[in-house]
Amino acid sequence: MTHCVEGELTPQRPAKTSCGDVAPCCDRNEGHSSPRATQGERRLACGAEHGTGCEEDLFFVSTKRRRFLGMEQLAKDLFEIGAVKFGTFKLKSGITSPFYVDLRVAVSYPRVLRSIAALYLECLQDFSGAFDVICGVPYTALPFATAMAVQGDLPMVMCRKEVKDHGTRRVVEGAFTQGSRCLIIEDVVTSGSSILEVVGALRAEGLKVDHAIVLLDREQGGCEALLGQGIGLRSVFRISNLVGTLRNLNLLEPGKVDMILDFICTARAASDVKRPETNVPSALPVAASSSSPVRDQLYSIAEKKRSILCVATDVQSTKELLGIADAVGPHICVLKLHADIIQDWTTDTSRRLRELADKHSFMLFEDRKFADIGNTVVAQFSAGVHRISSWADIVNAHAIPGPGLIEGLRHACAISGRMIGLLLVAQMSSKGNLIDERYTATCLRMAREAFPFCIGFIAQERLDPTGKLFVMAPGVQLDSKGDQLGQQYNSPEYLLKRKGVDFLIVGRGIYGSEEPAKAAQMYKELSWSVLHG
Numbered sequence: 157m158t159h160c161v162e163g164e165l166t167p168q169r170p171a172k173t174s175c176g177d178v179a180p181c182c183d184r185n186e187g188h189s190s191p192r193a194t195q196g197e198r199r200l201a202c203g204a205e206h207g208t209g210c211e212e213d214l215f216f217v218s219t220k221r222r223r224f225l226g227m228e229q230l231a232k233d234l235f236e237i238g239a240v241k242f243g244t245f246k247l248k249s250g251i252t253s254p255f256y257v258d259l260r261v262a263v264s265y266p267r268v269l270r271s272i273a274a275l276y277l278e279c280l281q282d283f284s285g286a287f288d289v290i291c292g293v294p295y296t297a298l299p300f301a302t303a304m305a306v307q308g309d310l311p312m313v314m315c316r317k318e319v320k321d322h323g324t325r326r327v328v329e330g331a332f333t334q335g336s337r338c339l340i341i342e343d344v345v346t347s348g349s350s351i352l353e354v355v356g357a358l359r360a361e362g363l364k365v366d367h368a369i370v371l372l373d374r375e376q377g378g379c380e381a382l383l384g385q386g387i388g389l390r391s392v393f394r395i396s397n398l399v400g401t402l403r404n405l406n407l408l409e410p411g412k413v414d415m416i417l418d419f420i421c422t423a424r425a426a427s428d429v430k431r432p433e434t435n436v437p438s439a440l441p442v443a444a445s446s447s448s449p450v451r452d453q454l455y456s457i458a459e460k461k462r463s464i465l466c467v468a469t470d471v472q473s474t475k476e477l478l479g480i481a482d483a484v485g486p487h488i489c490v491l492k493l494h495a496d497i498i499q500d501w502t503t504d505t506s507r508r509l510r511e512l513a514d515k516h517s518f519m520l521f522e523d524r525k526f527a528d529i530g531n532t533v534v535a536q537f538s539a540g541v542h543r544i545s546s547w548a549d550i551v552n553a554h555a556i557p558g559p560g561l562i563e564g565l566r567h568a569c570a571i572s573g574r575m576i577g578l579l580l581v582a583q584m585s586s587k588g589n590l591i592d593e594r595y596t597a598t599c600l601r602m603a604r605e606a607f608p609f610c611i612g613f614i615a616q617e618r619l620d621p622t623g624k625l626f627v628m629a630p631g632v633q634l635d636s637k638g639d640q641l642g643q644q645y646n647s648p649e650y651l652l653k654r655k656g657v658d659f660l661i662v663g664r665g666i667y668g669s670e671e672p673a674k675a676a677q678m679y680k681e682l683s684w685s686v687l688h689g
C-alpha cells in the first residue's frame with residue numbers, strides 16, 4: 157500500500173458532476189441568521205433559527221434532499237480521487253483493514269474541497285446552539301475548516317500542534333475572547349483522541365467547546381468517547397453509510413460491502429471490550445454497553461426496573477392513553493402506541509406522555525411503521541400533527557423502500573437534536589404475512605449497516621447472533637392463541653426461551669384486562685423470571 161502524500165502534484169480529473177449539486181452556503185444562509193454582522197457580533201447561525209410552521213417543514217425536506225444529493229456526489233468524488241480505498245491494507249495498529257481513508261488528498265481538488273465545506277455547513281444546521289468561532293484539528297482538517305470559514309463567512313481560530321519556543325508562544329491563534337464558543341472541525345474520527353487533544357488546548361485557553369463535526373466517523377467508539385467528555389459529535393458520513401452509498405452507486409460489489417461491514421462490527425466489538433463493565437445481570441441478553449445511547453438507555457431501564465415488558469396501548473383517546481400509561485408505567489421499560497389512532501391528539505398529548513415517561517422511567521415507542529421513500533418519511537417523522545421526532549424515543553419502519561428510508565429517518569432525527577432508535581420490521585406476527593426468510597435476512601444486513609441508529613427489530617425470533625441488534629416481539633398473550641383478524645399469540649416462555657427474543661410486546665392482554673396495572677406486573681414478573689430461570 158502506498159501512503160498518500162498531502163496533495164498530489166498532478167491531480168487526476170476530479171469528479172464529473174460540478175459542485176453545484178451541493179447547496180452553496182449563501183443559499184443556506186437565506187433561511188438563517190448569518191454571521192454577516194460586525195466582527196465583534198459574529199455568530200454562526202444554527203438550525204434553531206430557521207422559520208416556523210409549514211415553511212419550516214418544507215425547508216426541512218428541501219434541505220435534507222439537498223444534503224442527500226451532496227453526500228452521494230461527495231461519496232463518489234472521494235472514491236474517485238482515492239481518498240477512500242478498498243482492498244487489503246495494513247494499518248499502523250497492525251490490523252489488516254479492507255478499507256483505507258486518507259482525506260489529505262482532497263486539498264488538490266478545489267471542487268471536492270468546496271463540497272466538503274458545503275456539507276460541513278449543512279451539518280451546522282443540526283445544532284441548536286450558536287458558535288462564535290470554528291477550529292480545525294491539525295493537520296488534515298485545517299484546509300477543510302478554512303474552506304468552510306471562507307464559504308460560510310465564519311470566523312476561525314487555529315490550534316497549534318507544536319508551540320514555538322519564540323515569539324508569542326500562543327497555543328491558539330486568531331481572535332477570540334474568554335468564553336467564546338468554539339465548534340471543532342475534524343476530518344476522520346476513530347477513537348476521538350485527536351479531537352480531545354484540541355478540546356483540551358482550547359478549553360485551557362478559555363474557549364467553550366461542546367460540539368464537533370467530522371466528515372467521516374469510522375464507527376469505532378469515537379462518538380461515545382467524545383460524548384463522555386461532553387462533546388456532541390455530528391458526522392457527515394459514517395463509514396457504514398459511505399460504504400452503503402457507494403454500493404448503491406454500483407461502485408462497490410455487495411460481497412465486498414458485507415466484508416467491510418463485518419470488519420466494522422468486529423472492530424467496534426473489540427473497542428467495546430475495553431469499556432468499563434456494567435452491572436447488567438447476565439440474564440439480560442447482551443451487556444448494555446453497545447455504542448448506541450438509545451439501546452444503552454433501554455437496557456439500563458430494563459435492568460433497573462427488572463422489566464423487559466413493552467405495553468402496546470392501542471386505545472383511541474388521550475385520556476385512556478394517559479390513564480393506562482400512568483397505571484402500567486412502574487412495570488414497563490417501553491410504552492408503545494399508535495399516535496394516529498388517538499382521535500383527540502394534540503401537542504399536549506405528547507407533552508403529558510413524555511412527563512409520564514420521565515416520571516416512571518420508560519421509553520416511548522411510536523409504532524408508525526414508516527414505509528415510504530426517504531424524502532417523504534423525513535416529513536412524516538418530523539412534521540404533521542404528530543411531530544413524532546419531537547417526542548418518541550423509538551420508532552419502527554418497514555425495510556421495503558430500501559436504505560433511503562433509513563437515511564431519511566436518520567436525518568430527521570439529527571435535525572430534531574434528539575436520540576431516537578429505529579427498529580426494522582423484519583418479521584410479523586400476523587397469519588399469512590408476506591415476509592419470507594430472504595426478506596428477513598436483508599433486514600438484518602440493512603440493520604447492521606444502519607447501527608447505531610438502527611438498534612434492532614420487530615420480529616418473532618433472534619436474528620442477530622451477537623444479540624447487539626435486539627428483538628422486540630409482538631403477538632404475546634397467555635389467554636389466547638389469536639384473534640379473528642389474523643393476529644397470532646405465543647407465550648412469553650416460548651418467545652424468550654425457544655425463540656431468543658429480548659423484549660415482549662403485550663397489548664390487549666394488558667390494556668384490555670380489567671386491571672391493566674396488575675396484568676402488567678404479572679407479565680413483567682413472569683417474563684423476567686423466564687429469563688432468569
Ligand code: BMP
Pocket residue numbers: 468469470523583584585586614630631632633643661662663664665
Ligand atoms: P395485541 O397484543 O393487542 O395483539 O397488540 C399487538 C401490538 O403489536 C399492536 O399494536 C400491533 O400493531 C403490533 N404489532 C403486531 O401485533 N404484530 C407485528 O408483527 C407488528 C406489530 O407492530
